[in-house]
Amino acid sequence: MLTCEPEFLQPELMDVVRLFEGAEDFSIAQSTAYADGAFENRVDVNGEVRTFSDEAAFSDELQYKSLCKRYAKLALYHALSEETGIALPWGALTGIRPTRLAYQELEAGRDFAPLFSRMMVAPDNTELVRRVIAGQRGIYERREGNCDLFVSLPFCPTKCEYCSFITAPIAATRKYLPDYLAALGRELAAAQPLIRTLRSVYVGGGTPFALEADELEEVLRAIAPLRQNGCEYTVEAGRPDTFTREKLEICRDYGVTRICINAQSFSDATLARIGRKHTAQAVRDAFALAAPYNFSVNCDLIAGLTGETFGEFCASVDEAIALSPDNITVHTLCLKKGARLKEETQRLGEGRLSEMIAYSRRALTAAGYEPYYLYRQKYMAGAHENVGWAKPGTACVYNVDVMEETCDNLAVGANAVSKKLFEGGRRIERHGSPKDIPTYLAKADKLISERAALFA
Numbered sequence: 266m267l268t269c270e271p272e273f274l275q276p277e278l279m280d281v282v283r284l285f286e287g288a289e290d291f292s293i294a295q296s297t298a299y300a301d302g303a304f305e306n307r308v309d310v311n312g313e314v315r316t317f318s319d320e321a322a323f324s325d326e327l328q329y330k331s332l333c334k335r336y337a338k339l340a341l342y343h344a345l346s347e348e349t350g351i352a353l354p355w356g357a358l359t360g361i362r363p364t365r366l367a368y369q370e371l372e373a374g375r376d377f378a379p380l381f382s383r384m385m386v387a388p389d390n391t392e393l394v395r396r397v398i399a400g401q402r403g404i405y406e407r408r409e410g411n412c413d414l415f416v417s418l419p420f421c422p423t424k425c426e427y428c429s430f431i432t433a434p435i436a437a438t439r440k441y442l443p444d445y446l447a448a449l450g451r452e453l454a455a456a457q458p459l460i461r462t463l464r465s466v467y468v469g470g471g472t473p474f475a476l477e478a479d480e481l482e483e484v485l486r487a488i489a490p491l492r493q494n495g496c497e498y499t500v501e502a503g504r505p506d507t508f509t510r511e512k513l514e515i516c517r518d519y520g521v522t523r524i525c526i527n528a529q530s531f532s533d534a535t536l537a538r539i540g541r542k543h544t545a546q547a548v549r550d551a552f553a554l555a556a557p558y559n560f561s562v563n564c565d566l567i568a569g570l571t572g573e574t575f576g577e578f579c580a581s582v583d584e585a586i587a588l589s590p591d592n593i594t595v596h597t598l599c600l601k602k603g604a605r606l607k608e609e610t611q612r613l614g615e616g617r618l619s620e621m622i623a624y625s626r627r628a629l630t631a632a633g634y635e636p637y638y639l640y641r642q643k644y645m646a647g648a649h650e651n652v653g654w655a656k657p658g659t660a661c662v663y664n665v666d667v668m669e670e671t672c673d674n675l676a677v678g679a680n681a682v683s684k685k686l687f688e689g690g691r692r693i694e695r696h697g698s699p700k701d702i703p704t705y706l707a708k709a710d711k712l713i714s715e716r717a718a719l720f721a
């Protein structure tokens with residue numbers, strides 16, 4: 266249990282508690298005050314009291330709150346780290362986007378490394394952020410009127426065991442598909458006049474290739490009038506067992522530039538364990554099937570999958586590199602709270618997971634890939650991160666824009682969150698659609714008018 270003073274720190278401090286396995290059961294009381302030019306934090310963990318003092322100056326209420334949160338989190342991090350004997354790779358940083366803090370420091374004319382060091386970020390992660398920022402050069406652009414388009418297709422052949430998306434097996438939801446495609450068509454037609462400069466289109470899921478070829482074509486036909494010249498166009502095709510020549514041809518005919526062939530692992534035993542219902546050979550076959558179309562290809566891998574050994578993970582990284590896609594994304598397993606996978610993954614041990622991630626960084630770097638986007642989620646195994654890697658000149662615009670929140674995002678379909686930037690990007694308003702398909706269908710027309718009001 267956590268109690269704190271002032272109360273507005275509660276959610277921030279809970280984010281720190283969640284980083285430490287088992288700490289949610291600790292008894293924690295924290296108080297934060299500002300006196301004589303310093304934030305004073307008193308942290309009581311299971312009866313042991315520690316105090317921390319951090320000098321800081323602020324000029325307004327907003328800055329006061331921001332610094333108050335920063336040093337309260339740092340104090341709690343130190344206390345929990347001492348209590349548990351655990352040091353975490355991102356230290357007291359809890360946000361989804363470590364690059365955001367780095368950009369803020371750079372925009373203020375300061376290097377971000379001293380702040381990262383103070384927040385106890387591991388030096389190799391500080392270096393990773395520096396490389397990510399370098400990898401975004403030429404793409405990172407905060408400009409009003411720039412927009413990305415996301416089209417949500419929450420359908421999959423089967424549900425993978427570790428998946429926390431709202432997607433459902435298509436056998437159970439196919440009955441909604443005709444109405445869903447019609448609603449998407451209406452949303453897209455209404456979106457066209459709201460978009461000034463379109464930087465990218467991303468058709469994601471789910472598994473867009475879970476749709477039949479004619480259904481997929483209906484989606485791409487509805488998108489066609491919105492595309493603008495030179496605009497990046499990704500269809501996150503998805504699982505290799507859904508690939509057909511016909512679907513790839515439709516993608517080519519509608520100007521798709523990028524697809525995803527998501528392996529997750531090249532170990533058949535792991536794939537069976539996580540409910541993927543395809544083999545490593547199916548991944549190789551999908552790469553071979555897609556090769557003649559010259560799409561830019563992304564391949565997803567996951568570190569920390571249940572039962573996967575260090576050797577199996579390294580072999581998966583090597584095999585993905587050997588297939589030579591433009592982009593390889595290395596995720597860390599995101600633990601679903603209370604899920605069986607959580608316990609199984611814990612058995613893997615943090616040491617092995619860190620070694621896996623370190624191996625992926627070494628191997629991808631040696632193969633000529635550079636990191637270009639990075640994000641973290643709640644309940645990530647070992648409090649690690651997800652990193653997108655790209656060969657030079659192939660970084661995905663959509664991923665950079667979404668992760669750095671530098672552009673508007675107009676998102677259609679169920680479980681789609683649109684974002685509109687105001688005041689030069691300093692303020693973001695969001696508009697979300699229902700996760701559940703029947704509710705989305707019932708509200709689709711209302712969503713259209715709400716979004717029009719936001720983007721008008």
Ligand code: SF4
Pocket residue numbers: 420421422423424425428429430432470471472503504
């Ligand atoms: S294919 Fe992807 S979206 Fe679909 S169930 Fe598996 S992990 Fe989730």
